[in-house]
Amino acid sequence: QVQLVESGGGLVQAGGSLRLSCAASGRTFSSYNMGWFRRAPGKEREFVAAISRSGDPYYVDFVKGRFTISRDNAKNTVYLQMNSLKPEDTAVYYCTASRTMIAMTSRSEYDFWGQGTQVTVSS
Numbered sequence: 001q002v003q004l005v006e007s008g009g010g011l012v013q014a015g016g017s018l019r020l021s022c023a024a025s026g027r028t029f030s031s032y033n034m035g036w037f038r039r040a041p042g043k044e045r046e047f048v049a050a051i052s053r054s055g056d057p058y059y060v061d062f063v064k065g066r067f068t069i070s071r072d073n074a075k076n077t078v079y080l081q082m083n084s085l086k087p088e089d090t091a092v093y094y095c096t097a098s099r100t101m102i103a104m105t106s107r108s109e110y111d112f113w114g115q116g117t118q119v120t121v122s123s
Contacts, residue, residue: 002026002112004095009117012085016121020080022095022114029076033101035110036069036080038091038119045094047105049080058104085121092116 003025012018020036035050049069050058057069068081078095096110103109 002028002032002097004097004112004114006093006095006114006117009093009119011120011122014085014087014121014123016085017081017083018085018119020082020093020095020117020119022078022080024076024078024097026076030073032097032099033104034069034071034078035096035098035104036078037094037096037107038089039094039116040088040091043091045107047107048093050101050104051078052101060105082119085119087121087123090119090121092118 005023006020008018008020031053033052036048037045038048039045047060048063049067051069051071066084071078094116095114097112098110
């Protein structure tokens with residue numbers, strides 16, 4: 001069992017930056033692939049980024065060049081650095097963990113989820 005706790009969300013103006021953190025419980029963090037999803041108001045939860053056990057990052061097209069995912073296995077933490085934020089990035093952001101990485105953009109791929117952290121970008 002892995003428990004995930006997100007932090008770092010908040011209100012920021014368009015063009016600004018935020019760094020989300022996700023702290024994971026347990027001693028097997030390094031064995032999980034980690035991901036970030038988001039759910040905007042009135043929309044389905046969607047894939048944002050993922051990072052493999054070996055540290056390889058993957059991004060959805062609309063965040064490439066603006067968001068960076070990273071992990072610190074010593075701290076059991078995964079990060080999402082978000083730059084050049086846009087109002088359409090407003091959403092609840094969820095951290096997630098997966099034992100496999102076959103369909104990383106699919107919600108069903110992931111085994112554990114955090115409660116989410118709200119990100120609001122004002123225009």
